[in-house]
Amino acid sequence: MEVLLELLEDIQGGIDYKTEKHLVSDKLLDSLALVELVSSIDDEFGVSVEMDDFIPENFESIEAIWDLIKKLEDQ
Amino acid sequence: MGFNQEARGSVKMAYTSIVNAIYSYSITKPRSLAVIDEKTSLTYEQFWSRIMQTAGILRSNGVGKGDFVLIESTQDTNYSVFIFAVHLLSAISIPLEEGIGEANLNQIIEETGSNYFIGKDFIKYDNLTVPFKDDFVFQTDLDVSNFNFPDPSDIAEILFSTGTTGKSKGIELNHSALVAVAENVIFGVQMKKGNVELIPSPLSHSHGLRRHYANLLAGNTVVIVKSVLNVKNFFSLIDKYSVTAIDLVPTALSIILKISKRHIGNYKERLDYMQFGTAPLNEADKVLLCELLPNTRLYNIYGSTEAGCACIIDFNEFENKINCVGKPTINSICKVVNDENEEILSSESNTGHLAFSGGMLMNRYVNDSELTEQYLINDIMHSSDIGYIDSEGFIYFLGRKDNVINIGGIKVSPEEIEQVAINYNDIDDCACISKENSLGDPRIILFVKPTKLKNFDKNELFDYLNIKLDKNKLPREIVIVDDIPRTFNGKLMRKELTNIDKAKAKQ
Numbered sequence: 001m002e003v004l005l006e007l008l009e010d011i012q013g014g015i016d017y018k019t020e021k022h023l024v025s026d027k028l029l030d031s032l033a034l035v036e037l038v039s040s041i042d043d044e045f046g047v048s049v050e051m052d053d054f055i056p057e058n059f060e061s062i063e064a065i066w067d068l069i070k071k072l073e074d075q
Numbered sequence: 076m077g078f079n080q081e082a083r084g085s086v087k088m089a090y091t092s093i094v095n096a097i098y099s100y101s102i103t104k105p106r107s108l109a110v111i112d113e114k115t116s117l118t119y120e121q122f123w124s125r126i127m128q129t130a131g132i133l134r135s136n137g138v139g140k141g142d143f144v145l146i147e148s149t150q151d152t153n154y155s156v157f158i159f160a161v162h163l164l165s166a167i168s169i170p171l172e173e174g175i176g177e178a179n180l181n182q183i184i185e186e187t188g189s190n191y192f193i194g195k196d197f198i199k200y201d202n203l204t205v206p207f208k209d210d211f212v213f214q215t216d217l218d219v220s221n222f223n224f225p226d227p228s229d230i231a232e233i234l235f236s237t238g239t240t241g242k243s244k245g246i247e248l249n250h251s252a253l254v255a256v257a258e259n260v261i262f263g264v265q266m267k268k269g270n271v272e273l274i275p276s277p278l279s280h281s282h283g284l285r286r287h288y289a290n291l292l293a294g295n296t297v298v299i300v301k302s303v304l305n306v307k308n309f310f311s312l313i314d315k316y317s318v319t320a321i322d323l324v325p326t327a328l329s330i331i332l333k334i335s336k337r338h339i340g341n342y343k344e345r346l347d348y349m350q351f352g353t354a355p356l357n358e359a360d361k362v363l364l365c366e367l368l369p370n371t372r373l374y375n376i377y378g379s380t381e382a383g384c385a386c387i388i389d390f391n392e393f394e395n396k397i398n399c400v401g402k403p404t405i406n407s408i409c410k411v412v413n414d415e416n417e418e419i420l421s422s423e424s425n426t427g428h429l430a431f432s433g434g435m436l437m438n439r440y441v442n443d444s445e446l447t448e449q450y451l452i453n454d455i456m457h458s459s460d461i462g463y464i465d466s467e468g469f470i471y472f473l474g475r476k477d478n479v480i481n482i483g484g485i486k487v488s489p490e491e492i493e494q495v496a497i498n499y500n501d502i503d504d505c506a507c508i509s510k511e512n513s514l515g516d517p518r519i520i521l522f523v524k525p526t527k528l529k530n531f532d533k534n535e536l537f538d539y540l541n542i543k544l545d546k547n548k549l550p551r552e553i554v555i556v557d558d559i560p561r562t563f564n565g566k567l568m569r570k571e572l573t574n575i576d577k578a579k580a581k582q
Contacts, residue, residue, distance in 0.1 A: 011557075024304070031304045032326055032558075035333045043527075051307050054334045 001066055007040045008062065017062045024056040034059055041065075047072035091227040092250040093257065093288050094162040098123055098224070100294045108271075108296045110287075111316060112151040113308075119294070122156070129160035130222060133191075140165035143189035143233070145180075147171045148279035150301045155278070155287065157193050158232075162250070165225040168232045169245075170279045183235060186245055186442055227251035233441055234281050236380040245441030246380045253288055255434030256383035259404035260289035263387035264320070264348050264374055268295070272320040273312060275300040275327055281380045282352045282564055286322040303327040306334045319347045325356045325565035332360055340367035348372040353379075353400075354565030357504070358497050365391050375400065377472060378407075382431040382456040385409065386470050393469075397494065400462075400472045406433040409470055411463055416452060421463035426473060429460045461488065478569060480509040480517050482547050489569075492519065492550065495543045499536055501526050504559040507550065508572045521550035522572055524559050531555065554579065 008017050012033050015023070023029045029037070037059070038049045047069060049058075058068045090096035100107065101123035109122040117125065138144060144161045146168055148154050161168040169187060171180070173195065183189070225231065231250040248256075260266070272290050274297055276283030290297045298316050303309050303323075309331065312318065323331075328351070331339060339346075346368060353375065356364075364373060371391065377400035378385040386409065388401025403409045410430045411421035419427050432455045439447040450457050459476040474488030481487075489507035496505045504524040509517040521540075525531035533553045540549055560571035 031302065031330050034304070035330050038334065049334075051310075051335045051338065054304075054306050056304060 001062065003044060004041075004062060004066055004069070007037065007044060008065075011036050011040065021061045023061060024059050029059065037065070041069060045069050045073065090254060090292060092162060092225050092231070093253055093292055094126065094159045095224045096292045096294070097126065097159060100291075104294060107294065108316075109291065110152045110155050110297050110299065112299045113301065113312075115152045117152055122152075125152075125156045126159045126163060127222065129156050130163040133160055133166075134164055136191075138164055138166050138191055141230070142166040142191065143169055143187045145169045145171055145183065145187075145189050145192040147175060147192070147194045148173050148277060149195055150278055151299055155297075155299070162225060162231055163222050165223070165229050167230050170232065170234065170284060172277065172279045183245070187233060225250050227254070230438065234284075234380050236281065244443055244446065247438040247441055249438055252383075252435055252437065253285075254292060255406040256285050256378075257289040257292040259378075259384035259387075259406050259435055260285060260350075260376070261293050262405040263376060263384060264350055264372065266290070266293055266295065266320070267347060268293070270295040270320055270347065271298060271316050271318045272296070272322060273298045273300060273309075273316075273318045274322045275303045275309070276322055276324055277563065280564065281383060282324065283322065285383055286350065303330050306331055310335065310338065313342060313345075317345070319345060321346065321349045323349065323351055324563065325351060325354050325360070326561070326563070328360050328364070329357055332363060337363075337367055339364075343368050343370060346371045348374060350374040350376055352564055353377045354561075354567075355494075355497075361390065365394060376404075377401070377470075378431075378435075379456075379458065381437045381450070382407070382433070382458070383435045385431045385433070385435070388469075396469060398462075398471045398473055398491075399469050401470065402468055403431075403433075403470070406435050408432045409464065410455070412457065416457060422465070423463055423471070426461050426463045428457060428476065429462045429470065429472065430455050430457045432456070480507075480519060482517060482519070487519065487548050489519070492521065492540075492544065492548055496521060496523065496536070496540060499539050501531060502536070504561075506559045506567050506569065506572055508569060508576070510552075510573075510576060518551040519548070520552045520554060520576060522554045522556050522559060522575070524556055528555070 005017055012029055015028050020028060042048050053068060058064055090099065097119065100119040105120035106118050108116055109119045110117050144166050146157050148170055158168050169183065169189060227250050229250055230247055231253050233245045233247050235245050270290060272286060274283050274286050278284050278287055287297050298312055298318060300309065300312060348371060351374065372389045373391040374387055374389055376384050376387050384404055385407040386400040386402060387404050388399055393399060410418045411427040412430050413419050413427050419425065421427050436456050460472050461474055461476055462470060462472045464470050474490035478489050480489060492507045493505055502523045503526050506522050508520050510520050512518050536553060554576065556575060560568040562568060
């Protein structure tokens with residue numbers, strides 16, 4: 001999770017990722033930031049986020065993003 | 076100047092306003108779909124009925140000819156209904172971004188003296204507050220008769236934009252201009268009958284709004300989408316409504332290609348065309364799109380809020396014409412003028428300012444006669460864009476006059492350097508500015524956003540540029556940044572770069 005936190009802070013600083021639960025719906029992360037995050041997740045964790053998983057709900061909080069990574073790793 | 080002359084001047088569409096066209100289609104093709112969003116689809120008959128009823132409600136609350144009505148975009152069919160209800164009353168629509176800030180809103184109210192604000196959940200201004208929900212348009216038995224269509228010369232809308240001059244201002248357009256811009260799109264993209272166009276671009280801005288007008292003027296179907304963030308939903312809507320055309324801004328295309336990979340290629344037999352605005356596409360996206368959609372017309376439409384959709388090029392057909400914005404659209408005439416605003420015979424070595432005339436031009440800048448007189452001279456809109464017209468009539472846009480850098484007497488366009496740099500493999504985006512050295516001489520600074528920060532080597536980029544660029548155009552400094560500041564539709568915010576550079580210098 002710490003690695004993910006670093007990735008997020010690199011992409012968009014100034015957000016309290018540990019408490020924020022509406023990263024997408026509150027427009028804290030815009031679409032380009034999400035695309036950048038998907039690339040970084042691919043590089044760092046070796047999992048590819050496909051179209052079916054690229055939905056706002058999967059990116060609303062650091063926990064949701066972490067769950068997505070775990071799910072993709074298990075596949 | 077001789078482009079599309081055979082078409083120009085002929086009667087194109089029979090309507091004096093977009094709302095007039097919608098009414099006509101409600102009679103001639105009542106069951107054809109007009110506007111669709113993620114929850115609602117309206118036939119022309121239903122659309123017209125809602126427009127009439129909404130106009131009735133607005134009229135009963137005092138909205139009439141010449142009133143300014145601010146409309147917050149909700150990027151759905153309701154928003155579209157409000158725009159045309161306002162037009163039906165010969166009132167003036169002022170589209171606003173969803174969630175517009177108070178300071179910006181107050182400035183617009185002050186500039187226009189607006190009487191009404193249609194917000195996301197209510198209508199409010201002065202003493203008027205009318206709450207409304209989704210069933211708003213159904214709960215009325217108001218008199219909806221005796222509407223007169225607006226006159227073509229009536230003011231239809233005011234769009235707030237930084238546009239050509241770099242300063243925020245209201246741009247006033249009448250109904251005939253809206254029709255002319257829509258015709259520029261219809262004829263430019265060779266829109267077919269039965270076209271179904273997916274529009275995820277914000278309808279609060281001229282780009283998305285005008286594509287929406289064009290399809291309705293032609294009696295076609297608009298599918299309004301709030302965002303491309305849900306890429307799967309984007310493709311589901313293409314399937315569900317048998318979409319034949321898509322309007323995108325460059326960032327939206329990047330998202331779709333990055334997330335869906337080559338999926339859009341599955342629609343190569345169905346997509347008649349895709350259209351983009353003036354902002355340049357990422358070169359890699361452009362190449363991939365041409366490969367995936369070999370038979371789809373892919374348009375860049377060049378223009379401004381003041382002179383809408385003035386030139387068009389299919390970059391799938393003319394892929395090698397660097398900096399070319401195509402040829403004038405049906406209502407547009409392009410000239411190249413010198414600093415004294417005199418027309419010149421331009422060429423690659425004899426450039427000037429692009430200037431446009433035609434029915435699509437704005438009336439004026441609101442409350443700024445000085446600015447109007449500076450740019451709109453004898454019904455010709457003078458831009459700050461530098462370019463030329465070649466012997467075949469193709470128009471080239473080389474950059475903005477304000478951005479030109481004078482290096483030892485040689486005028487260098489930063490856009491030219493950016494066009495070269497962006498083709499370097501390891502960068503996602505880039506932009507140039509000039510900065511004076513200690514002697515007061517301008518130096519070219521190139522900002523780059525690397526594809527991957529790790530292992531990015533500035534010296535390799537310098538070597539690449541050294542081969543590709545004239546020596547006097549070589550950047551003296553390369554600055555690595557996280558992001559190149561751009562607006563929602565990809566336009567570069569060049570002044571922001573100067574701030575970034577100053578901030579970095581302080582570090």
